Amino acid sequence: MTESTRVQPLYKSIYLILIAMLSIQFGASVAKGLFPVAGPAGTTALRVFISALILVLVMRPWREKFTASGLRRIAAYGISLGLMNLLFYFALERIPLGIAVALEFTGPLTVALLSSKRVLDLVWAVLAGLGIYLILPLSEVSQALDMVGVLLALGAGFFWALYIVFGKATGKENSSSATSAVGMCFAAAVAFPVGLYTNFEQVVDPSLWMMGFLIAILSSALPYSLEMKAMQNMPAKTFGILMSLEPAFATLIGILFLSESLMPSQWVAIGCIMAASAGSTITAR
Template sequence: MPLSRIKQSDSLLAVLALIGSMASLCIGTSFAKSLFASIGAQGTTALRVSFAAVILICVWRPWRFPLSGKNARAIALYGAALGGTNLLFYMSLRTIPLGLAIAIEFTGPLAVAVLSSRRAIDFLWIGCAVTGLILLLPLGEAATHLDPVGIGFALAAGVGWALYIVFGQMAGNAHGGQATSLGMTMAALVALPFGLGHAGLEMFSPALLLSGLAVGILSSAIPYSLEMVALKRLPRRTFGILLSLEPAMGALAGLAFLNEQLTPIQWVAIAAIIVASIGCTATSKSKR
């Protein structure tokens, strides 16, 4: 087979893997939201990250790799940010639609990208993101009637995602599998007290444990695995542009599985934030 055909095949596989990753994450999150009535967002978060941690520990067996004190501290911060982000994001889902929560959360990594660049064109992407957020705020005659507390949780999740990126870069010297598995374990330690405090022993009923395992697989194990496939075959810029479509996929998943109807203004807001994310990624400086 010609080399060009092989590269095209690899690229197609990578694109399909990334689309599958986003689809699995959105479907898993939609299913997770259905558990809120039983154990709340706190209990659902605790089950998700705990099962994800167990799966990743079994896959990577992090004890096989050396771990310095410096890397251990960085992984602990990375995991704490991961756990906090998951908890805050699920708390936002109690009162606002999935697609909007993802879009608002996206402003966190977008802010990191823009602040690390400070070029003139980035103000255009800042304007798009701010426009999207303003359209979602419950202000004036064009108010979307979203819960302000839910919006606040989503914005806080965005801050958590930004910290996750910063701390993840600090943990970059450790083995990737070790950092991911130990980081998820730390995330579970952060989320479990909140889950137990809200849901108590109800979390450990067989039916909910099975549901939590399904959420962990769909929302963490499968997406992370497919993202690894995509990252190895796609330029980072292409990967980031495609990942920017996740809010739209979340909105479609919310519509299909949760019957979450969005207003035209909310769709425009999602589009503005997606444009900001794609634009920031496409105009960023990259070696690939």
């Protein structure tokens, strides 16, 4: 195999990851457009419930055997996913998409930094802290943001961190596809009742199900499939570096489709968090 034939699958995987990120963030912009009708909880309920149905039908997890201990780990993984989605959509109702995604990224970044003992990673921690400071409404250089929205986005990041930890804990007892399908069912068990409680009429309204289906495809089914395919020909470090670009994609989608705007200090803040995420990935063992 020549060098060029080895490089081609990597380039293809990079394109797939970029498309996946665009899909996720465009799905988030579509979801935010549904908030005035179904609210963030109702929108989350539609997205997660329909995503669970799609994954169950496609992955067919009933073909595998699950132990009680395995199901408990998957339940923790899925509940974290459900709470992450709920808090993120509640945050997105109050603050711009790019800022919400950047703040949410502090979750996986914290997991990466805590698992490392390199002195250099202190630089990434300081850089991330600077980014958060510039975003916080308490900072003098930041445009006034909704503090509740900021805290909700950080909360979503916390549950993203737990999602990663519990995801690793699920081990290899069952296939990743079956684990994802069952985990999404647990996520739906968390998000769907909240959506029913806050926006019952909208969640059960068939006229909104197609919009929920579109959000589920754009935010879950399509990017999940593209990322799974891309990772077959891509080193984990390369994948992590590319994922650090997601706040930038979110910011651009917010500007183009949601007419959002950011202060220069907020652009710098997002850049700091992206740099910290990419740096921690590059220096990871």
